[in-house]
Amino acid sequence: MKNLILLVGFSIMVVSGVTGQDEVHVATRTIEKRLEYAQGDELEIRAEKAVINISTWDKKHISLELKLISKHKKKETARSELDLLKYDVSTVGRKHIIKNFFEASDKFVRVKGNLLTEFTLKVPQGCDIVLTNQYGKLSVTNLNTNMSAFLKFVDCEVTNGTGLLNIESSFGNIYVSGFSGSLKARLERSNLELISFDGIADLDTHYGEVSIEGGLFKNLAVNGIRTKIDFATSRIEAYNYDVKTTFSTLRVPESIGSDLLLDNESQQLAKNFKINNPRIKLHTTYGSINLKQIFSASKK
Amino acid sequence: MKKNVSFDVIIKEKVTHLEESSKGEEMEETELWEMVRSKRKPAWRVSGRTAFWIGGVAASLTLLLIIHFASDTDHERVTFSRNMRAVVPSDIHKEDDPHRVDDLILSRCAEINEICQTPEFKELRKEFDLIEDELKDLQLMISHYGADEFIIQSKIKIENHRSEIAFRMMQMLMS
Structure with a gap:
């Protein structure tokens, strides 16, 4: 009987989900960049807590739109926590590297709102892509590489x-x-x-x-x-x-x-x-x- | 008649005098305008050829600036808006107590040790322990990025997976 109760308990174990919606202030830092591409170049994306949208196009450069987003009920908090969300765009050899990360002066900082990064990338055909992401979403359309x-x-x-x-x-x-x-x-x-x-x-x-x-x-x-x-x-x-x-x-x-x-x-x-x-x-x-x-x- | 002659003479003289005096005034006015024109002269004067070159260079610079700003796609800006956000449960930060399930399994294993030593059970046990590491990673993400729908979905996946593993272990222990 005890075991039966345990089994039933495990089978109905449910985590409480979203309970509703509230209105928040959204601070968004938008970065637009154009990265020149030559045949053989690679694109590496190192993302976390990110929504990434990728498509290929017939132009000879990589188009990047990066949105760093901070949300909180108070506008001041949304604005100040936006500065904890960083990004970096660099080129090492034939590789273009784009990354987002959290950085605070105090490692015990705990954000009060939500931080999220959105990547929108248009990549030339044949430009190989290596990508890491955790806790987010990846959408790839018309990939031709x-x-x-x-x-x-x-x-x-x-x-x-x-x-x-x-x-x-x-x-x-x-x-x-x-x-x-x-x-x-x-x-x-x-x-x-x-x-x-x-x-x-x-x-x-x-x-x-x-x-x-x-x-x-x-x-x-x-x-x-x-x-x-x-x-x-x-x-x-x-x-x-x-x-x-x-x-x-x-x-x-x-x-x-x-x-x-x-x-x-x-x-x-x-x-x-x-x-x-x-x-x-x-x-x-x-x-x-x-x-x-x-x-x-x-x-x- | 005498009077008439003298009147005509007087008129003639007056008209002649008027014409002469008008001539004198006209001269003065011309000089005056000359003087005004001379004062209106610019401090410097360029030839038509120089003006053409200066105008051309200025137009080229304007065009270059327009092309530069139009073609440069590297921009950065901060904007503000208002939006609706999913409300997350206040206990999302809290870690569930895995020890309760752990204790039950351990106590059951003490009773029927042979099942707990099978490769299948050991594999499930290893998976159960790995899930605890995932929950710790999730807590770090919550402290850095806050809790939102992605975090909630991730936590649900972990919890459901842990429930499934615990369920399978209990099934084995019951059999």
Whole structure:
């Protein structure tokens, strides 16, 4: 009985969220910069508590708009705490480095309001991007270059584009849609939604959920630990499958249900439709796998 | 008749005198205007060619300044506005007491040690301890940047994950 009460207690444990809204004064320092770009230059962004918006364009310079934002009920406090939020833009060799940070004369300073930084960047095509951010948001549209993002508590959205995408995420939600090229992701306690992706995807996940829908894979490998995997495609016979879950359940379309292999610990599917078909590998433990066929004409 | 002649003569003389006196006044007025004109002369005088060059340089400088300010995108400014902000719970700064769950698990492990020694349970235990480090990092972020929706979302993720891990550990201990 005691154990049952504990289990119920854990299952309904909820953190109280937002309770309403109040009016605040907002002090904003806006910085606009133009960084000259030459082929082979890189852009590095070192951010924290930041909302970052990136897109690529056909011009030959990097456009940066940086907003350092301080909010408080009192205008004077909002203004004075704005000075605790710093930024730096520098160039080291071929690398442009942009960063924001908190800096106070006393390390025990505790802000009374809220501080946030917003980056809006337009980057030339082919300018490689390396990015770190924690506790914030990342939005990338029409990427036409290579990007590596190291994120912690960041919700990330990559919409359209092409290139090499490398994402490491902890406690984040990653959404990639309409991207073509290569995706390599290492996800810890994070969820990934991959929609209409074309190319090669290599995913390592630990605690979380992976949902894949549509797309045209040349190769897909998901190595999960304690991860739930959903894979939905309209082209079920266009791939060969190596699917396995341990200590959980595997669901597959009826048409290939007879190929399912079950034992005490694991459930797996090994199915080759054609020898040259791209390979779909989905492996996980303690998480279910749901392989399903979709019939919507709008999905690839 | 005599009177008439003399009258005509007088008139003629007067008219002649008037013309002569008018001529004299006209001369004086011309001189006066000459004098006024001479006083109105500028202190310096430039030739048309010099004026062209000075005007050209001035126009070029103005144009260069306009181009400079229009093309220079490096700007910095501070602005103020009013906005609505999400109200965060006052207890967001407080750390939950993980020791309560910890104590329960430890006491249960003392009773059924073999489960707590399995690789699966050890892995969950390690994950549970890692979450405590994440909560400490979160507290540092709150002190530097304040609590807002990003912080609340992060704390919810951590708490939910910790609950899930604790739930799985308890499931194992109950089985």
